[in-house]
Amino acid sequence: MRLDKFIADSKGLTRSQAKIPIKDGLVSVNQKIVKQTKHQVDLNFDVVQLNGITVIYQEYRYYMMNKPKNVVSATSDVLEKTVIDLIAKVNQKGLFPVGRLDKDTTGLLFLTNDGMLGHKLLAPRKHVTKVYRALIAGEVTEEIVQTFASGITLKNGETTKPALLKILAINRQKNETKIEISIVEGKYHQIKRMFGAVSMRVQELKRVQMGGLKLDEGLKLGEYRELTPDELSCLIRNIN
Structure with a gap:
């Protein structure tokens, strides 16, 4: 070189x-x-x-971030703060977020300069599972769980692949439900639209896992760190 x-x-x-x-x-x-x-x-x-x-040469760099609200998943934006703006202390050259989290969605975001790995993680044919936890307005029923398991027709006519929906807790006093949902797609605002299709609203949304990579719950919102060798191996192993 x-x-x-x-x-x-x-x-x-x-x-x-x-x-x-x-x-x-x-x-x-x-x-x-x-x-x-x-x-x-x-x-x-x-x-x-x-x-x-x-100088230690490292061709590819891999980071996980606990994305906060009010930050966009992009490399640059003329109006909004981006996730790249939060990575101030590392070599940012070529880094990009793999997939997008909505501006008001928090949690696991994977950033790298490894274009091939990023492409594999997003390729529809790989069916990489994304796991989210959410707070839903209203009471999620077992009937809704079964509806999600069969795939949902969104309001615009699109059909989603089956999703694994788990009810974590129901607060009838506040009329809200904590859930966990696993999907293998990445449609625009997908989870919000899925609940919208059953006349429910997502109040909070957080991604906790992408493929074999799990969010380090020790990371505060806006914090990031390099992946460990084991985390990277697990991530790659789950898509190959």
Whole structure:
């Protein structure tokens, strides 16, 4: 790999930006200053340092975020704060959210610069399961559970695939129900539209799982962290 690409990818720089410290003599390979931007780096054996600090090359980066409300799942937006805006302390180059959570939906969001993995997770033929917990206005009945299990016809005529709906708790005093729902699709506002089709309203919605990746409940809203090797392996294993 070219030295300027190594520095650019590792530090979230453009190739032009990466060439500056190399030409200024701030980059060494195996403790020897190298000013040639085309110098080939062996990722398995060479030690690259920038200003005396070893640079660890990582081609792909994987993060989970506990998305808060009032943030959009996009890489950029002229009007709204995005999930990328919340990732201030990491190399943001190429990062994108895999799938979208509505602005007022919270919970698990997976971000990466690995386009192939992102594509597989979103591919309809992979049927990657997404699990949500929600607070529903009204009392969800076993009849509704069975209706969801058979697939629902939305108000615009679309039909959803069967969904696994579980009743977690019913508060008759407040007339609301806590539920968990698992779906394998990603239609626009799907869960809200599914409940709308049975004349019910979603008050709160939180994603807790995507494929083999579960939300770290220790993450506060707006916080994020890198996936562990086990989490990444589990995520990949569930879609291959």
